[in-house]
C-alpha cells in the first residue's frame with residue numbers, strides 16, 4: 001500500500017471487526033459535545049441522516065445544501081428500493097450473502113471490511129426508517145413487504161411504491177428538522193460550498209456562496225463532512241438531478257483529498273432515449289421492466305417499418321441470442337454495452353438510431369393487459385407522458401444512460417479522507433461498490449454512513465485530535481474567500497459568445513463517446529486533447545450574464561462546469577491507466593474473443609487513489625491493494 | 640425530430656423581492672413538441688443569454704416530478720393544469736403553434752417572489768419543523784416488524800406521504816392556504832402507530848405554525864386538490880380538522 005494511504009481496516013474475523021473497532025473508538029462526554037461544531041455539506045440520505053444523528057447526540061451542527069429545501073436533495077429521485085439482510089422472506093438471505101453479492105457485483109474492486117459493515121448495518125437501517133414513519137409497502141397482516149430487485153436471487157428489497165428514495169429522504173429530513181427545531185442544527189439552504197479550508201493541514205471550514213444574495217461567506221468548525229453526491233453530470237445528460245455536481249469533492253481534492261477510481265461510472269440500460277438537442281436530462285425506467293420486456297432491434301438496418309409490422313423472424317433479440325441462460329436479465333453493464341454494439345452496427349431504431357425496442361407484446365399476450373398494468377402501470381404512464389407513445393400497443397424505445405458514480409473521494413474505514421478532519425459519506429466517497437453498484441444498495445450505503453458509521457468515527461477523530469481554536473478571521477479563510485471571489489469575477493468578465501450549457505453539452509458528448517460505456521486507449525487520448533482544448537475555449541468564450549450579487553443561475557452552472565472540466569481530465573487519466581475491464585469500466589483492448597470483459601487481478605486488484613501534486617499540478621497515483629479472503633475472486637459469466 | 644411550434648410567451652420578470660415586476664413578451668419559434676416545458680424555457684434562456692439579456696430564473700432540479708422544485712402558473716393554472724403533472728413533466732405537445740402562454744410565479748403572501756418565477760418556500764419547511772416528525776433518535780428503534788401497520792392505514796399514510804412540497808396547492812387556493820400540504824404530513828404520520836403518540840401536539844403545532852406564517856384559511860374550494868401534481872386528497876384536510884378539534888378539547892384522536 002502507498003505509504004500515504006492507511007485504510008485503518010481492523011484485523012480479526014470479518015464479522016467481529018466493526019464491533020471491536022467501535023469499542024476501540026474514543027468517545028466525547030455528552031456535556032462537552034455542544035462545544036464541537038460540525039459542518040455537513042449535503043442533505044441527501046447521507047448528509048441528512050448524519051446531521052440528525054450528530055444533533056441528537058448533542059453536537060452543534062451546520063448543514064448546507066444548494067436547493068431551497070433540504071428535502072429536495074437528489075436522493076429524493078430514487079425509485080426502486082433499499083436492500084437489507086433481514087431475511088424476512090426466509091429465502092436464504094443473510095448478512096454474509098448480502099456482503100458477498102455486493103463484493104461480487106462490484107467485480108472485486110471494493111474493500112471487504114467496509115462492505116461487510118454495510119451489510120451488517122442494513123438491518124438497523126430498516127428499523128430506524130420504520131420508526132420514523134417511512135411508509136414501506138406492507139402485507140395484509142401488517143408486516144413489511146419485500147421484492148427481488150436487479151436480478152438478485154433473494155427478496156431483500158424494501159420499497160415504498162416507486163418512491164423509496166423520496167420516503168427515506170423525507171424520514172431523514174424530518175429527523176433533521178426536529179433538530180432544527182431544537183436549535184441544534186443551523187440550516188443553510190440555497191448555499192453552495194465553493195471551497196474547503198484547511199488550517200494546519202486539517203479540514204476546519206468551508207467557503208460558501210448564498211445563491212439568492214450572492215454573498216460569499218466563511219464558516220469555521222472543528223470538522224467537515226461532505227455528503228455531496230456523485231459526478232454523473234460530467235456527462236451533461238444523465239439520470240441525475242440537474243444540480244448534481246463535483247464541485248465540493250473536487251475542491252477538496254485540490255486541497256489534498258485523494259480521489260479514488262474516478263473512471264468507475266454506472267450506465268443504466270433502461271432509460272428513455274435522447275430525442276433532440278434541447279434535451280436536458282434523461283429519465284430512468286426501472287430495470288424491473290426487463291423481467292417481462294423483450295429487447296430487440298430489426299435484423300435489417302434499412303428496415304423503416306413500424307415495429308408492430310416487423311415479423312418475429314426479422315427481429316434480432318440480441319440479449320436472448322447472446323446470453324441464452326440470462327437473456328434479457330443480464331446485469332446492467334452487459335445490457336448497456338450490448339445496446340451500444342447493436343446501435344454501432346447501425347441496427348438502432350428511432351429518429352437518432354440510438355435506441356432499441358423493449359417489447360411487452362408477448363407478456364401482454366401471455367399474462368393479459370391487466371397483469372402488466374398492475375406490475376408496471378406507473379412506469380408505462382411516465383413513459384407515455386414523456387414520449388407521447390403508448391407502450392401497451394407498441395414497444396418502448398430505450399437506451400442506456402449514465403446513472404451513478406462508484407468513484408469518489410478516497411476514505412479509510414472511518415470514512416475519513418486523506419485530509420484529517422474531512423469525512424466523506426454517501427455517493428461522494430468511493431467506498432462500497434467497487435467497479436459496479438448493485439440495484440437498491442446506494443440508499444443503503446448513504447444511510448449506513450450517516451446513521452451508523454460517521455456517528456461513531458467522527459467523535460473518535462474529535463476526541464483524539466488537538467484542535468486549536470480557529471475562526472474565520474484566520475488568514476486561510478481570508479485567502480480562500482478572495483480566491484472564490486476572483487474566480488467569480490473572472491467567469492462574469494468573459495462575456496463571450498457561447499453559453500455555459502453549450503460547453504457543458506460539448507464536454508458531455510466527448511465524455512460519453514470516449515469515456516462512457518466502452519473505452520479505448522486511442523479514444524481516451526483523443527478525449528483528453530479535446531477536453532483540454534474545450535476547457536481553454538471555455539475560459540475565453542463563455543458568456544455568463546448578470547452579476548454575482550444576486551440570484552444568477554448561469555453563474556452557478558458556470559462554476560460547476562468549470563470544475564467538471566478539471567475533473568474530467570482526471571477521470572480520463574484513470575480510465576487510461578486501468579488496463580483491464582471490470583464492472584462499469586470496459587476497455588475495448590481487454591475483452592475475450594466473444595466480447596466479455598477481462599479483469600486483470602494480478603495487476604489491477606487495487607483502488608486507484610489520485611493525489612494532486614500542488615507543485616507540479618500532476619496527478620500522482622497511489623494504490624490500495626485489495627484482498628478477498630472472505631469472498632474469493634471469481635469470474636462473472638452469464639452465458 | 641418532432642413537430643415544431645411557434646409560441647408567444649408572456650413571462651413575469653421581477654428583479655428581486657423588493658422590486659415590482661412586469662410581464663415581458665417573447666416570441667419563441669421552432670419549439671420541438673417533444674420538449675418538456677422547462678426545456679422550452681431552457682431554449683428561450685439560451686437565446687436571451689446570447690442576445691445580452693438575463694435568462695428567466697426558475698426553480699428545477701430532478702426534472703422527473705419528484706423533488707418539488709419546479710412550478711409556475713401557466714395560463715392561470717398551477718403546473719399548467721395537466722392531470723397529476725408537475726411543470727417539469729408537462730410536455731410541449733399539449734400546446735399548439737400560435738399559442739400565447741402566460742407564465743408567472745406561484746403567488747401567495749407567505750411565498751414572496753425571489754426573482755422572476757422563483758418564490759421563497761421556506762415557510763413550508765418551518766411548518767414541518769414545528770412538528771412534522773416522529774421524535775425517535777438514531778439507534779432507539781425497535782425491530783421493524785414489531786410495529787405492525789394495518790394495510791389500509793399504511794396505504795393512507797403512503798398516499799399522504801407522496802406530497803412533494805411544491806406549493807401548487809397554496810398558489811391555487813383563493814385564500815393561499817397551506818392546508819393540503821400541512822394535512823398531508825399530519826395524516827401521513829398520524830395514521831401510523833409510530834406517529835400516534837405525538838399526534839395531538841403535532842396537529843396543533845403544525846396548524847398554528849401555518850397560521851403564523853401568513854397562510855390563509857380553508858373555505859372548501861377544493862382547488863388545491865385539482866392543482867396537486869401528486870393527487871393529495873382534500874380528505875386529508877377533513878381528517879386534520881377532526882384531529883385538531885379533538886386535540887384542542889383533549890379527546891383521543893380517532894383513527
Ligand SMILES: Cc1cc2nc3c(=O)[nH]c(=O)nc-3n(C[C@H](O)[C@H](O)[C@H](O)COP(=O)(O)OP(=O)(O)OC[C@H]3O[C@@H](n4cnc5c(N)ncnc54)[C@H](O)[C@@H]3O)c2cc1C
Nearest residue numbers: 042043044045046075080081193229426427440441442443
Ligand atoms: C433516477 C435514480 C434512481 C435511483 N434509484 C435508486 C434505487 O432505487 N436504489 C438505490 O439504492 N439507489 C438509487 N439511486 C442512487 C441513489 O439515489 C443515490 O446514489 C443516493 O441517493 C445519493 O445520496 P447522497 O446522500 O450521497 O447524495 P445526494 O442525495 O445526491 O445529495 C447531495 C446533497 O449535497 C448537496 N450538495 C451537492 N453539492 C453541493 C455544494 N457544492 N454545496 C452545497 N451543497 C451541495 C445537495 O444540495 C444535496 O443536498 C438512484 C439514482 C437515480 C439518479
Ligand code: SF4
Nearest residue numbers: 802803805806808867
Ligand atoms: S399537497 Fe400537492 S400541491 Fe401541495 S405541496 Fe404537496 S404535492 Fe404540492
Ligand code: FES
Nearest residue numbers: 700702707709727
Ligand atoms: S424539477 Fe423536480 S419536480 Fe419538477
